Amino acid sequence: MQYVSLDIIIMLHLLQEKKEPLLHLPLSKKREMLSMHSRNQARTQFHSPADYIQYLSNPDLSLQKKYSCIESLRVALTNNSLEWVQEFGTKGLKQVLSLLNECFRK
Numbered sequence: 176m177q178y179v180s181l182d183i184i185i186m187l188h189l190l191q192e193k194k195e196p197l198l199h200l201p202l203s204k205k206r207e208m209l210s211m212h213s214r215n216q217a218r219t220q221f222h223s224p225a226d227y228i229q230y231l232s233n234p235d236l237s238l239q240k241k242y243s244c245i246e247s248l249r250v251a252l253t254n255n256s257l258e259w260v261q262e263f264g265t266k267g268l269k270q271v272l273s274l275l276n277e278c279f280r281k
Contacts, residue, residue, distance in 0.1 A: 221247055224263035231270045238281070241274055
């Protein structure tokens with residue numbers, strides 16, 4: 176479990192000063208944190224960058240629903256791994272910019 180938790184910490188791309196305290200947590204606390212992370216992942220309807228891109232590209236959604244999605248996306252971009260952000264990439268950014276243009280026109 177120690178190696179698994181180290182792999183997870185590395186995957187999060189945290190700064191060294193943020194990794195250190197996590198490495199020294201007891202195994203029970205690490206398990207609790209993983210469990211909380213899993214529950215949070217299950218609660219959201221957006222699991223992958225493609226989910227966000229597809230949702231934001233739906234022309235029938237109200238601006239309020241798109242705004243809620245953008246709020247969730249902000250958190251996802253902040254909290255997910257670098258690989259997740261790279262997967263969101265140019266296609267996701269184009270979708271966000273398109274939405275901003277839509278808001279500007281209204």
